[in-house]
Amino acid sequence: MEEILKTNKKTNKIDLKVKLSTLWIVVMFNMIFADIYSIVVELVNKSAIDNSGDIKTIMAIAAVVTNIPILMIFLSRILKYKTNRLANIIAGFLTIVYVVGGGNIAPHYIIAATIEVVLLLIIIINAWRWTE
Numbered sequence: 001m002e003e004i005l006k007t008n009k010k011t012n013k014i015d016l017k018v019k020l021s022t023l024w025i026v027v028m029f030n031m032i033f034a035d036i037y038s039i040v041v042e043l044v045n046k047s048a049i050d051n052s053g054d055i056k057t058i059m060a061i062a063a064v065v066t067n068i069p070i071l072m073i074f075l076s077r078i079l080k081y082k083t084n085r086l087a088n089i090i091a092g093f094l095t096i097v098y099v100v101g102g103g104n105i106a107p108h109y110i111i112a113a114t115i116e117v118v119l120l121l122i123i124i125i126n127a128w129r130w131t132e
Helices: 018-042 054-079 081-101 107-129
Strands: none
Touching: 018 054, 018 081, 018 107, 054 081, 081 107
């Protein structure tokens, strides 16, 4: 188990790459479930999404932006220190903008978005304070 978590035996701290990657996994799951809940709400309200050009463009942008956390799960583990630190800070800020800017006031979204923003701030702070 210790090898999996890459713990430091003296301080019992988890390797920061593993910690960041795990935080990105939690963010991604949270985003997925927030989107699923939003789809269910739309279906219940019987205002199903149409196939207009605006929706297709919005969904394309969402597909690109939601891939940031997906990629960061992997990149947090393989990138070297300097690039990894910068990527986590930039990806964290971009994802916060996406979560807040693309949100709505539905209770499930407010809860999920709050958790996501807190986790993303933890990622940014950890990456910012990261020393080689």
